[in-house]
Amino acid sequence: MSEEKKGFDTKEVTRRQFLKISGVSLAGLVLSTPLLTLMGCTQKQVDEGEVMVWAMPQGLLVVNASRCVGCQRCELNCSLSNDGAASTFISRVKIQRKLNLDGAGNGLLSENPWLYFPDTCRQCEDPACGKVCPQQAIYADETTGVRKVDQEKCIGCGACVQACPWHMPTVNPETKKSSKCIACGACVAGCPSGALSIVDWDAVTSAAQDAYKDL
Amino acid sequence: MAETFGWAGKLLRVDLSTGSITTEDSAKYQEYIGGMGMAYRIMYDEAPMDLDPYDEKALVIFGVGPLTGSGVPCSGRMNITFRSTWSKGHSIVDAHMGGHIGPQLKYAGYDGIVVTGISAKPVYLKIEDDKVSLEDASAVWGKGTFESNAWLIEQTGREFEAASIGPAGENLMDYSTLNTSFGNAGGAGVGAALGNKKLKGIVIRGTGTVKVADPKKVLELSSYMMGNLIGGNNNHNVPALPQSWAEFSAVSGKNRWSGAPGRVWGHTPDGEEIDAGEQPYNDINKIAYRCLKGVFDFGEVASNYIIKSGGCQSCPIRCYTQYEIDPLAEYDLPIHNSNTCMPVLYGNYAYPGVELKDFKYEGDAKMVINLAWSHAVDDMGLWDNYGNINRDLKWFLSLPREEAVGYIGEEEYDSLPWDWMHDGDPRWEVEIIRRLAMGEGKLSVIAKGTLAMMEAFGLPKEWLDRADGTNSNLMYCGFPNHHGPAEAWQTGMLYNMFYNRDCMIHEIVCETGSGAPYEVTKKVMEDFFGEGCYDKSKAYTPINENKVKLAIYCAADKNFHDSSTLCNWMWPMTQSPSKERDYHGDLDLQADFMTAVTGKTYTQDDLQEFGKKILHMLRVMTAISFKLNCDSANLRTEHDAITGWVFDKEPDFKPFEEGTTKLDREDMKKAMDMMYTELGWDVETGIPTAETLKAYGLEDMAKDLADRGII
Numbered sequence: 001m002s003e004e005k006k007g008f009d010t011k012e013v014t015r016r017q018f019l020k021i022s023g024v025s026l027a028g029l030v031l032s033t034p035l036l037t038l039m040g041c042t043q044k045q046v047d048e049g050e051v052m053v054w055a056m057p058q059g060l061l062v063v064n065a066s067r068c069v070g071c072q073r074c075e076l077n078c079s080l081s082n083d084g085a086a087s088t089f090i091s092r093v094k095i096q097r098k099l100n101l102d103g104a105g106n107g108l109l110s111e112n113p114w115l116y117f118p119d120t121c122r123q124c125e126d127p128a129c130g131k132v133c134p135q136q137a138i139y140a141d142e143t144t145g146v147r148k149v150d151q152e153k154c155i156g157c158g159a160c161v162q163a164c165p166w167h168m169p170t171v172n173p174e175t176k177k178s179s180k181c182i183a184c185g186a187c188v189a190g191c192p193s194g195a196l197s198i199v200d201w202d203a204v205t206s207a208a209q210d211a212y213k214d215l
Numbered sequence: 216m217a218e219t220f221g222w223a224g225k226l227l228r229v230d231l232s233t234g235s236i237t238t239e240d241s242a243k244y245q246e247y248i249g250g251m252g253m254a255y256r257i258m259y260d261e262a263p264m265d266l267d268p269y270d271e272k273a274l275v276i277f278g279v280g281p282l283t284g285s286g287v288p289c290s291g292r293m294n295i296t297f298r299s300t301w302s303k304g305h306s307i308v309d310a311h312m313g314g315h316i317g318p319q320l321k322y323a324g325y326d327g328i329v330v331t332g333i334s335a336k337p338v339y340l341k342i343e344d345d346k347v348s349l350e351d352a353s354a355v356w357g358k359g360t361f362e363s364n365a366w367l368i369e370q371t372g373r374e375f376e377a378a379s380i381g382p383a384g385e386n387l388m389d390y391s392t393l394n395t396s397f398g399n400a401g402g403a404g405v406g407a408a409l410g411n412k413k414l415k416g417i418v419i420r421g422t423g424t425v426k427v428a429d430p431k432k433v434l435e436l437s438s439y440m441m442g443n444l445i446g447g448n449n450n451h452n453v454p455a456l457p458q459s460w461a462e463f464s465a466v467s468g469k470n471r472w473s474g475a476p477g478r479v480w481g482h483t484p485d486g487e488e489i490d491a492g493e494q495p496y497n498d499i500n501k502i503a504y505r506c507l508k509g510v511f512d513f514g515e516v517a518s519n520y521i522i523k524s525g526g527c528q529s530c531p532i533r534c535y536t537q538y539e540i541d542p543l544a545e546y547d548l549p550i551h552n553s554n555t556c557m558p559v560l561y562g563n564y565a566y567p568g569v570e571l572k573d574f575k576y577e578g579d580a581k582m583v584i585n586l587a588w589s590h591a592v593d594d595m596g597l598w599d600n601y602g603n604i605n606r607d608l609k610w611f612l613s614l615p616r617e618e619a620v621g622y623i624g625e626e627e628y629d630s631l632p633w634d635w636m637h638d639g640d641p642r643w644e645v646e647i648i649r650r651l652a653m654g655e656g657k658l659s660v661i662a663k664g665t666l667a668m669m670e671a672f673g674l675p676k677e678w679l680d681r682a683d684g685t686n687s688n689l690m691y692c693g694f695p696n697h698h699g700p701a702e703a704w705q706t707g708m709l710y711n712m713f714y715n716r717d718c719m720i721h722e723i724v725c726e727t728g729s730g731a732p733y734e735v736t737k738k739v740m741e742d743f744f745g746e747g748c749y750d751k752s753k754a755y756t757p758i759n760e761n762k763v764k765l766a767i768y769c770a771a772d773k774n775f776h777d778s779s780t781l782c783n784w785m786w787p788m789t790q791s792p793s794k795e796r797d798y799h800g801d802l803d804l805q806a807d808f809m810t811a812v813t814g815k816t817y818t819q820d821d822l823q824e825f826g827k828k829i830l831h832m833l834r835v836m837t838a839i840s841f842k843l844n845c846d847s848a849n850l851r852t853e854h855d856a857i858t859g860w861v862f863d864k865e866p867d868f869k870p871f872e873e874g875t876t877k878l879d880r881e882d883m884k885k886a887m888d889m890m891y892t893e894l895g896w897d898v899e900t901g902i903p904t905a906e907t908l909k910a911y912g913l914e915d916m917a918k919d920l921a922d923r924g925i926i
Binding site: 044045047048066067070071073077079080081084086087088089090101103113114115192197 | 284285286288315318319322344361364365368369373374375376377396397421422423424425426427430433434437438441480483484485486487489499500501502503504522523524525526527528529530531533537539551553
């Protein structure tokens with residue numbers, strides 16, 4: 001992160017910096033102490049690939065796999081808040097698919113059973129889901145920039161699901177409409193272990209600036 | 216099918232003999248809530264107790280309820296109803312499992328699965344929404360549950376949840392389980408019930424939803440519960456150790472809210488400890504650190520092996536500590552272990568008289584041994600019968616050689632690797648578990664049940680009366696005490712009498728073990744349940760009406776939990792960690808959730824009536840079974856008779872003296888009279904009267920009992 005420190009002078013710039021690494025492990029990056037404190041993790045956890053970040057409008061969404069306890073309350077709070085029904089499949093934050101066998105050697109029934117954590121939309125700057133949508137139903141919210149699915153336009157074809165490298169949008173089999181994370185924060189608010197947390201941009205920017213001043 | 220909230224609306228029926236798979240509308244079972252209640256109605260209607268438990272027409276009924284998977288905290292459970300092959304009377308029993316599979320059944324669109332028939336070859340049931348099929352399971356027949364569940368998910372897909380039986384169930388060992396997730400299992404012999412059917416496992420993926428009538432209300436109630444009412448594991452409502460926000464900590468310094476500053480998940484992959492820290496009662500984002508079950512079970516040494524905590528779907532209390540026990544690698548045993556309760560508590564009973572040696576850290580001997588036990592029993596799908604398997608094994612292994620060979624013969628006795636036992640080698644227990652699960656040798660009768668062992672070894676009925684520390688049987692039915700008189704006076708004795716297995720009732724032990732000062736909890740309990748209902752530990756008082764009513768409340772409440780489905784270790788919300796609430800919980804919350812989820816209006820009184828109805832159905836089927844299999848339908852004398860040690864232990868004390876939990880014979884006779892009367896059961900026989908059954912809409916059962924000459 002040292003090369004990028006000079007860029008953290010406004011929260012919008014900070015968010016754009018983080019968008020570039022949204023949804024990927026932070027392994028390989030050296031984070032400043034103030035930033036680590038804000039994110040509630042350690043440099044070792046970062047080095048081991050246990051921590052991922054997502055750039056959301058309201059702040060940096062931090063996923064700390066070491067703290068995830070697999071209760072799926074994130075999925076339940078997401079689906080109840082956004083869809084008015086409880087589900088794992090249509091939840092916009094996803095852990096069911098990683099819980100038992102994640103396809104990469106982790107999960108309760110794997111050789112590495114205690115590694116599981118939720119995953120969600122990266123809010124890509126150049127979203128594959130939006131580009132492939134034949135209805136142009138996926139748009140960026142004017143104020144937040146969050147990618148949303150226009151439920152009126154969506155025909156439930158599933159092209160977005162296939163196009164997304166992480167298959168994050170989901171076509172609800174009951175409504176035949178696609179949905180995806182709208183960065184509402186319900187998953188974070190209800191996470192009982194703090195494995196999911198949001199650090200607001202002002203704080204991230206401030207921490208990054210403090211680190212820069214310390215040099 | 217009309218739109219329904221809470222309930223999925225369909226029941227899946229699978230006939231393993233014919234391969235037939237059908238569905239039916241489940242609406243008619245809503246008056247039994249679901250889960251246990253629904254299954255009891257189906258069992259009574261379709262598979263009378265006259266059937267042998269292993270008959271082709273015998274049923275195994277998987278049941279979930281309106282709250283399962285609905286997002287209500289601690290609602291991830293599934294009830295499985297079938298016939299006991301090991302407890303007296305061979306009547307109706309339930310297995311209860313957590314994990315994540317119950318909710319998936321709901322999301323796939325089903326309130327239950329009714330399984331009948333016997334397959335010609337090993338199969339598994341694959342459910343993917345409305346695509347349901349029976350698939351060949353030959354590849355994993357004979358395999359352990361961990362490998363089987365992984366295989367099932369590899370065959371089907373990453374989003375599936377799996378459950379499978381192990382060799383114990385396949386070999387029809389009566390103490391057998393169905394295992395899911397990691398360490399989550401239903402017991403009571405369900406493994407053998409499914410093994411008899413050649414059904415190795417179930418794998419489920421649901422892409423649907425549980426529709427809730429008022430999602431905003433469900434979220435609001437969840438936040439209210441998690442920010443005001445919920446405590447630690449078993450809903451213990453004060454932290455074990457002092458925390459700056461808390462007025463109280465556990466009087467004894469120990470309870471299941473064991474997370475505390477300085478107590479850590481100390482074996483994380485990156486080597487960075489995660490400190491449990493303080494967990495203020497109103498901080499939702501720290502709840503998962505309250506239950507540090509490993510430290511509760513084994514002391515501070517456990518932290519050296521703890522990676523994190525897990526548990527069931529929707530529950531913020533993580534009671535399954537997840538370990539990496541690296542010393543076990545030296546014995547070629549699995550190092551990743553997790554369970555809660557029985558499988559991690561008594562593995563050391565397989566080493567009687569042996570001073571176990573530490574493995575890596577000072578004081579870790581017992582935990583390493585016990586966690587080796589837990590993985591082995593879970594893999595083999597071997598049930599413990601709430602510790603009876605450990606206690607019966609300990610009794611046998613403590614016998615002098617000359618006596619033991621009388622039971623199993625010299626050849627078998629000498630084939631046991633005794634050096635491993637004396638060395639404290641974990642391979643000893645794993646070998647014993649293997650023999651029990653495989654039905655190998657005469658010793659394996661221990662896994663056929665306490666009663667089967669007594670018969671095989673020629674032990675008299677009085678063997679169950681002894682007070683030598685290896686006996687926990689409260690009655691003569693083959694199952695042990697479950698939070699009975701030692702923790703809940705006469706009330707605990709009474710609620711242990713209802714079922715055909717250990718009662719699995721936690722309504723009282725969650726309070727007596729909560730850690731709060733006695734007077735604080737007493738006030739909560741008396742405000743809810745009346746004066747005199749709540750005795751002080753080892754200072755019991757004679758029976759009174761409120762203690763009797765409390766026993767019935769506990770059973771009815773548990774029946775509702777296994778029907779709706781909610782976790783009975785956490786629910787109901789009796790106490791609260793909040794000083795502002797004067798530590799009072801909210802007993803109405805479960806009814807409020809029922810209303811918000813289903814859109815029908817429920818009160819706590821309604822839920823009690825549902826629970827009592829199930830209690831009456833249970834009693835009817837138990838009476839019929841006892842008439843058929845024990846030549847007597849007098850349940851008071853045949854089922855509810857109390858073993859001697861309950862009254863005769865601690866001979867230096869008289870009942871009701873301070874310092875003992877022993878009960879008094881005359882007082883318990885009175886207590887039983889009062890309980891039967893309160894329930895509307897015949898005082899002489901302990902069987903529901905026709906009037907009582909009719910009052911609960913069970914006229915058909917009243918007629919059946921009359922036709923059979925039981926009432």
